Amino acid sequence: MSEAVVVAERFEELYGAAPEGVWAAPGRVNLIGEHTDYNDGFVMPFALPHTTVAAVSRRTDGVLRLHSDDVEGGVVELSLDALTPETDRAWTAYPSGVLWALREAGHTAVTGADVHLTSTVPTGAGLSSSAALEVVVALALNDLYDLGLKGWQLARLCQRAENVYVGAPTGIMDQTASACCETGHALFLDTRDLSQRQIPFDLAAEGMQLLVVDTQVKHSHSEGEYGKRRAGCEKGAALLGVDALRDVAYDELDAALDRLGDDEEVRRLVRHVVTEDQRVERVVSLLESGETRAIGPVLVEGHASLRDDFRISCPELDLVVDTALAAGALGARMTGGGFGGSAIVLVDATDADAVTKAVEEAFAEADFTAPRVFAAVPSAGARRVS
Secondary structure, eight states: OOHHHHHHHHHHHHHSSOOSEEEEEEEEEEEEOOSOGGGTOEEEEEEEEEEEEEEEEEOSSSEEEEEETTSSSOOEEEEGGGOOTTSOOSTTHHHHHHHHHHHHTTOTTOOEEEEEEEEOSOTTSSSOHHHHHHHHHHHHHHHHTTOOOOHHHHHHHHHHIIIIIIOOOOOSHHHHHHHHOOTTEEEEEETTTOOEEEEEOOTGGGTEEEEEEEOOOOOOTTSHHHHHHHHHHHHHHHHHTOSSGGGSOGGGHHHHHHHTTTOHHHHHHHHHHHHHHHHHHHHHHHHHTTOGGGHHHHHHHHHHHHHHTSOOOOHHHHHHHHHHHHTTOSEEEEESSSSSSEEEEEEEGGGHHHHHHHHHHHHHHTTOOOOEEEEOOOBOOSEEOO
8 A cells, every 4th residue: 555545544534534635745865065055055955765745635714734643642723823933833833834934925825724744754864854844735735725836936935934933044955955856866956046957866877875874863953053053154254245155256265264364163164165065066067077986075075074164063973974984985974954963975885784884883882872874865856646
């Protein structure tokens, strides 16, 4: 029995009628381009096969009913007229924030919904479980209410829901990846104008794999450290007289750092963002030239910058990277918001088991919680499945 059928049957048990449809939206892994999205920079995510699935029907009475198989408790009922930013701190803030954002943007035709959710995207692992939840609800409502919004427009609305309603200062990458990625490709996204280019990324055809190592160290974007980094980047842009750090050219970085004087914290943040944008462009060039193996050292450079300049790594993430490289990996780095979550490891397919074993043994020796390791396969973005 397909997952869509199971979710639809569960919806009918909860709400007493079959859903009008079933939709899915994926989590994502970011290949390169970390903490550049809210600096108007470049990112390069791809969608995972892990998805959040939603069975949804319309309502006409201004009521939103939500249920998730992944959260204890029954159906939560909310009034659309009572939805206000930062009042709901539970999981329901993500889907209810989407309805708030749609209606605030003028889509008053959205008059309510019954929603049942289930997800295989690991939470707190830096794989964008929250974006998948937002995007699947937004896509379902877009289809059911015939709003005519494009993927990038849904992503913008979902980002507003997370920024304003939930109160997490995230960039646009996660929602755009969930909404717009394509099977077998990484998404080269300019977060300033949302222009996109699908970059072929078929590792299996080249005898390689990209492993995701979930350290099981949970993080939360709405906690203070993420916001501090974003504020520091905005301060750096203001001191340099640019709209965003995207506008600092790589070959002018040294001069820009000199202008920042002895503000070492801001200097570090600026250095990371500017060099990370350049790393994204290097990876795009290498992939389009067929030099996939050569992206490995660029991933390692990215981890060093996140660890030393942005200072958002943790012992578990550093252990993954160091152990994987010592065991023969082609490249590795942390991915996601930081302070936990996941790392990615590029390996020859023949080395995947040995690298995985080495990481698992290193975690056991360090007395860390055992990591979850799986191969990341570039997959489809959000879509209707039933």
